[in-house]
Amino acid sequence: MILIGRNLSPFTRRVAISLHLLDMPFERRELATATQVEEIRAYNPLARVPALVLDDGEILVDSSAILDHLDEVAGPDRRLTPAAGAARRTVNRLVAFALGAMEKGVTAYYELNRRPADVQWPEGAARADVQVRGGLDQLEAAAQAADTASGGWLVGDRIGQADISAVVALDFIRAVRPGLLADGELPALDALARRCAALPAFAATVPQTP
Numbered sequence: 001m002i003l004i005g006r007n008l009s010p011f012t013r014r015v016a017i018s019l020h021l022l023d024m025p026f027e028r029r030e031l032a033t034a035t036q037v038e039e040i041r042a043y044n045p046l047a048r049v050p051a052l053v054l055d056d057g058e059i060l061v062d063s064s065a066i067l068d069h070l071d072e073v074a075g076p077d078r079r080l081t082p083a084a085g086a087a088r089r090t091v092n093r094l095v096a097f098a099l100g101a102m103e104k105g106v107t108a109y110y111e112l113n114r115r116p117a118d119v120q121w122p123e124g125a126a127r128a129d130v131q132v133r134g135g136l137d138q139l140e141a142a143a144q145a146a147d148t149a150s151g152g153w154l155v156g157d158r159i160g161q162a163d164i165s166a167v168v169a170l171d172f173i174r175a176v177r178p179g180l181l182a183d184g185e186l187p188a189l190d191a192l193a194r195r196c197a198a199l200p201a202f203a204a205t206v207p208q209t210p
Helices: 010-021 037-041 063-074 085-113 122-145 161-176 187-197
Strands: 002-004 027-029 051-053 059-061
Touching: 002 010, 010 063, 010 085, 010 161, 059 063, 085 122, 085 161, 122 161, 122 187, 161 187
Parallel strands: 002 027
Antiparallel strands: 002 051, 051 059
16 A cells, blocks of 8 residues: 655544554655645545555545545454444544644644735634644543543553544644643643654654644
8 A cells, every 4th residue: 555645744644653553564655735736636636635545556535534444454353443332432523623633733834834924814823723722622631531641542442543643633733833732731642642652653653843
């Protein structure tokens, strides 16, 4: 398989981490949406990442759709999102908060760093930052309830998609919105992030500073 996109994209990174954790071999084509639009469009007409080229040449797009396929291939004992029931609903709820934080982090970053200065909208970026904080606060509450500082995982007794997406979201926001989060503000989430950072799947996908 071939994964399209850079680790700076949190959506791409959560797929890369999941592939590593599931021991599914893959190659990388680290194309950037800001500078390599046409190359990405060859894999996804929307010119968005990630895209995953399967062994038979089929191309999947959107991180959630890709991860759903990977769970299907992994099977019931190894999948990263539970197949059904309350646990699945909880994971999907937490992943939704993580994805929302990622999306609004992208919005704030582009508003203040990609637009020409004369058309930037600081109020829009500030509004997006509030939404980022709202998503991360929900993840922090879940991490506290799961006692991640003492070795717990967000849902269940092993690492899953909620943990992956929450940590990727936190790492991304710290990279693109430095200063938004004070040191020690999210202690349980930070504890989870430190544990995950020690895992090869996370260490191999550390995003570069934009």
